Amino acid sequence: MIFYEFLYTSIGQAIAAYAPNEYFAAITNPIIIGAGLVSFCGVVVPYDALTPFWRYWMYYLDPFTYLVGGLLGEVIWDVKVECEPSELIKFAAPAGQTCGRYMADFISAQTGYLVDSSATQCEFCQYSTGADYAKTFNLREKYYAWRDTGITALFCISSYAMVVIMMKMRSKATKSAKSD
Template identity: 35%
Template sequence: MYPIGFGQGSAGVDGTGFQLWVIICMMLFGVSLGQLMAAISPSVQVAVLFNSFIGLVLTTFCGVTIPYPALISFWRSWLYQLGPYTRTLAAMLSTELHGLVISCKSDEFNYFNPPSGQTCGEWADDFVSVFGGYINNRNATSSCEYCQYQYGDEFYTPLNISFDNRWRDVFIIFAFFVFNVLMTIIVSRFLRYAKR
């Protein structure tokens, strides 16, 4: 199975071709960004400083280091949307987790006890219908087992990721690559440093 058990969601193994395309687009973006930084930098030392700063900004605001709901609205409104790493994460995560049925292991359940005279299902059904997940032992009257996720979609939906936008996200990554190549050509033509 492609790699390490991937391909378990509704896209199945057919989604691995899409995942490969995302990785190729991201590689093209990374190489072209490095070339652009080299073109606008007067020296190797300055290019290294640019790359570190840009890499830090892109990874900090892509939704992994700081999850989307925790981002300050100022950064969420433009820098989160602008980042190519955001698009990579969204495309790959939604493809892999869409429709994936989640089965919690025994150490992954959250345990609680319902009020006396009620089953786990009677007590927690309203909660589960609002917040998602599932009750593993609905008819039990103690030690209820609650799993936070029933489907993979419940994991990425609060992160502002949608399966329906995955092709759009890959196109945006590819557009970043095209922009980098065009800017590298323009900058190389008009911005010339005497030390080169």
């Protein structure tokens, strides 16, 4: 959580360091962090639902991708999921078949569980563990959470380095720019 604080403040400081005035920085910061980075981290839009153009480069360049992996991966991975009745997918098995028999091939290849495999009115929960959910935002293994925490720390360090670089790049004209 502390890395989250460092990450968003360092990105904001880097934007402010090069912005010509406070007004420009105040408008640019939420656009870059909110609309830009949060939109491509795999949670707002799941990894598999991202357009391939964004999935193969922006997803991996987005520091919030690794922040989310580090925050959630270790916490939810081993949690057993029990769906509430309103969360279950309900359907009828074909005539003469039980839910377990009808869904056997699907369940062997997918995540989730049937509430009662001997019933003919099927109730299916799409996740059986937190790992099933974590895989929707591209955390394929439990150790990815620690890997992502380390990558987030590197993003924090590089973001603060960017603040220093942005301060050095400012010209005398932008350093003395005043807001109206």
